[in-house]
Amino acid sequence: MGAPAGGEKKLLEISSGEAEHVYYWHCGYYMSQFLLGLRDRKTILGIKCPRCGRVYVPPREVCGRCFVTMDEWVDLGTEGYIYAFTVVKLPYIDPNTGKPIKVPRTDIYVKLDGADTCLMHWLDETDEKKIAVGARVKAVFKKRRRGTIHDIEYFKQI
Amino acid sequence: MARRTAIVGVGQTYHTSKRKDVNGQELINEAVKRALEDANLTLKDIDAIIIGNMDHFEAINYVDCWSVDGSGAFMKPIMKVTTGGSTGGTLGACAYYHVASGFFDVVMAIGWEKNSESDTQAAISTCADPILERDFFGGAIGPNAAEYAMYMKEYGATQEDAARVAVRDHNNALNNPYAHLRKFITVEDVMNSPMLCWPIKLLDSCPRSDGACAVIYASEDRAPKITPKPAWVHATAVSHDYVYFGDFDWEAMPTLEATATRVYKRAGITNPLKEIDVMELYLPFSTCGVIWMEHMWVCSRGESPSLIRRGVFDMKGELPVNPSGGVLSTNPIGATALIRIGEAALQVMGKAGDRQVSNVKTAMATAFGSCYWFEATILRATKP
Numbered sequence: 421m422g423a424p425a426g427g428e429k430k431l432l433e434i435s436s437g438e439a440e441h442v443y444y445w446h447c448g449y450y451m452s453q454f455l456l457g458l459r460d461r462k463t464i465l466g467i468k469c470p471r472c473g474r475v476y477v478p479p480r481e482v483c484g485r486c487f488v489t490m491d492e493w494v495d496l497g498t499e500g501y502i503y504a505f506t507v508v509k510l511p512y513i514d515p516n517t518g519k520p521i522k523v524p525r526t527d528i529y530v531k532l533d534g535a536d537t538c539l540m541h542w543l544d545e546t547d548e549k550k551i552a553v554g555a556r557v558k559a560v561f562k563k564r565r566r567g568t569i570h571d572i573e574y575f576k577q578i
Numbered sequence: 579m580a581r582r583t584a585i586v587g588v589g590q591t592y593h594t595s596k597r598k599d600v601n602g603q604e605l606i607n608e609a610v611k612r613a614l615e616d617a618n619l620t621l622k623d624i625d626a627i628i629i630g631n632m633d634h635f636e637a638i639n640y641v642d643c644w645s646v647d648g649s650g651a652f653m654k655p656i657m658k659v660t661t662g663g664s665t666g667g668t669l670g671a672c673a674y675y676h677v678a679s680g681f682f683d684v685v686m687a688i689g690w691e692k693n694s695e696s697d698t699q700a701a702i703s704t705c706a707d708p709i710l711e712r713d714f715f716g717g718a719i720g721p722n723a724a725e726y727a728m729y730m731k732e733y734g735a736t737q738e739d740a741a742r743v744a745v746r747d748h749n750n751a752l753n754n755p756y757a758h759l760r761k762f763i764t765v766e767d768v769m770n771s772p773m774l775c776w777p778i779k780l781l782d783s784c785p786r787s788d789g790a791c792a793v794i795y796a797s798e799d800r801a802p803k804i805t806p807k808p809a810w811v812h813a814t815a816v817s818h819d820y821v822y823f824g825d826f827d828w829e830a831m832p833t834l835e836a837t838a839t840r841v842y843k844r845a846g847i848t849n850p851l852k853e854i855d856v857m858e859l860y861l862p863f864s865t866c867g868v869i870w871m872e873h874m875w876v877c878s879r880g881e882s883p884s885l886i887r888r889g890v891f892d893m894k895g896e897l898p899v900n901p902s903g904g905v906l907s908t909n910p911i912g913a914t915a916l917i918r919i920g921e922a923a924l925q926v927m928g929k930a931g932d933r934q935v936s937n938v939k940t941a942m943a944t945a946f947g948s949c950y951w952f953e954a955t956i957l958r959a960t961k962p
Contacts, residue, residue, distance in 0.1 A: 431598050431599055433598065436637060443708070445708055445709055447709060451709060451710070455709075476825075477824070478710050478822065478824075484820055503728070503828075504724035504725060504727055504728045504828060505724055505727055506716055506719075506720050506721075506723035506724040506727060506775045506776055506777075506778075507775065507776040508716040508717075508719075508720065508774075508775045509772075509773045509774060509775065509776065510699075510717070510719070510772075510774040510775065512697075512699035512700060512703075512716075512717045513697050513699065513700040514700070514703075514713075515700040515701070515703050515704055515712070516712070516713070525716075527714045527715070527716050527720050527724070528714075528724075529724060529823070529824055529826075537822065537824050537825045538823075538824035538825070538826075539824055540710070540711045540714040540715070540823060540824050541714055542714060548776045548777075552731070553727055553728050553731040553732075554731070568709070569709065569710050569713070570713070
């Protein structure tokens with residue numbers, strides 16, 4: 421028998437439609453304190469492991485290496501240096517909005533003074549010829565802050 | 579005590595950007611049929627199946643159940659494994675553990691992806707923490723691009739050094755009928771291709787492919803009865819690190835170094851450049867092919883560009899890398915790392931056709947996933 425639906429062999433494509441799915445994530449105590457630090461104190465908080473001494477930012481409950489609970493908070497301030505960066509030029513789809521991101525956009529890994537891990541954020545400069553690995557940077561905060569990572573608007577080279 | 583285990587059959591689809599003619603189950607079935615044919619086995623001979631992909635990419639999360647008709651897992655023990663880009667490496671390790679444990683004699687690992695059914699960059703971005711990192715994560719490309727920016731500053735390497743890796747892998751694919759991208763390119767082509775995330779350009783980057791791969795593992799008793807030249811598993815190693823990208827230590831690359839150290843130790847290798855005959859490496863970007871050679875102890879820090887320039891890793895070089903064309907030529911993500919294992923096995927078994935490296939006794943395959951998860955497998959023509 422030929423194609424059972426009649427006529428030649430056709431290949432269809434079905435879409436999932438336009439529906440959105442909203443998620444609600446619970447931050448937990450540590451992430452909440454970090455975000456409240458941005459909102460209320462305009463400062464970046466880290467946490468120190470009592471066993472290995474590593475200072476983590478963002479702060480978290482458990483030091484993965486030592487598997488111990490941490491509770492020694494460290495105020496890391498707002499300055500550090502660019503550990504690594506990239507300038508995104510490809511306007512891929514942002515999963516949060518379903519729309520293409522605005523490019524060019526500079527994503528940076530900031531090693532804040534006193535921290536052993538990096539914070540990810542944006543740099544206000546998008547010309548890679550004007551950005552250097554190792555450059556000193558400072559966080560610029562928004563006037564109206566809501567307790568999210570975007571209470572820091574971006575970092576700038578100083 | 580682990581039983582000796584060997585790879586006895588490999589099957590894969592002809593990878594391409596869009597397989598509009600098949601759904602996921604049918605794609606899987608193609609690879610499974612080819613692997614069984616390669617090993618001259620039937621489904622009755624398979625005792626268990628391990629399957630994996632990036633399950634949210636096709637928005638089907640119960641893949642082990644959904645694909646049962648295509649995978650041959652009907653009423654058989656099946657387990658789903660999914661570890662991001664490194665999925666294929668974990669699939670292979672898992673199949674190996676199943677046989678080595680003594681519970682199963684013949685096990686098939688299946689990796690697959692229909693990248694064309696979704697938006698790869700958006701889907702990959704969901705591996706980054708939604709509250710703290712997702713918005714700053716430049717898709718799959720961002721972290722590796724930032725890694726190379728650091729390396730260039732530290733060692734004076736250039737974008738051209740990475741472009742040479744891109745040229746090698748792309749042009750090797752011309753010998754591989756299964757590869758997705760098969761077009762001759764030059765360093766100039768790479769340098770002129772559009773910038774994606776500085777400094778990584780289009781031709782430095784892996785494509786998105788639809789494809790599947792199946793690899794059959796068998797116990798010491800069964801393997802020689804199935805094929806005259808099995809590829810014996812001498813070692814596997816798996817190493818996973820933190821979930822926050824900001825935790826990476828790009829200077830030390832702890833997960834890659836730990837995985838390489840462990841796998842070499844388990845296989846008795848002290849000088850990988852001399853003792854390994856061919857490598858199928860999971861290099862999602864050409865830049866990785868520069869930096870990671872050093873953290874795999876093939877050469878010392880900062881030395882990689884000069885080895886690349888001398889052709890050490892070319893088909894006629896001392897240590898051919900990616901005769902299949904690698905990830906830069908073919909990337910159905912859930913299958914990609916399993917294809918590395920399958921291609922390394924074909925090299926040991928002498929079945930790699932036009933891409934065969936001569937006299938392969940020891941082959942290595944690696945797997946990589948976004949959170950800098952690394953896996954490695956060492957295969958040899960002789961029993962461990």
